[in-house]
Amino acid sequence: MDITAPDWAVLIGYLVIVTAIGLIAGFRVRHSGEYVLGGRRFGPRLMIAESFGVGTHAEMPVALAGAVHSVGAAGIWF
Numbered sequence: 001m002d003i004t005a006p007d008w009a010v011l012i013g014y015l016v017i018v019t020a021i022g023l024i025a026g027f028r029v030r031h032s033g034e035y036v037l038g039g040r041r042f043g044p045r046l047m048i049a050e051s052f053g054v055g056t057h058a059e060m061p062v063a064l065a066g067a068v069h070s071v072g073a074a075g076i077w078f
Contacts, residue, residue, distance in 0.1 A: 064076070
């Protein structure tokens with residue numbers, strides 16, 4: 001299996017784009033509050049999406065099953 005010219009082009013293009021995004025984002029951050037909290041400019045849609053993503057990640061069913069096994073039916077609120 002050889003890496004061909006189109007493979008290299010995609011790889012290099014990806015690295016350039018990711019680096020550019022990182023540099024642009026890095027220059028826009030003035031202090032740690034902007035880095036961690038996004039300057040508190042998150043709208044309700046983004047916060048709802050973030051909460052949904054946190055609550056439905058792949059580990060959640062496993063953790064929920066363990067909590068229910070440990071503490072009984074009350075673990076469903078885990």
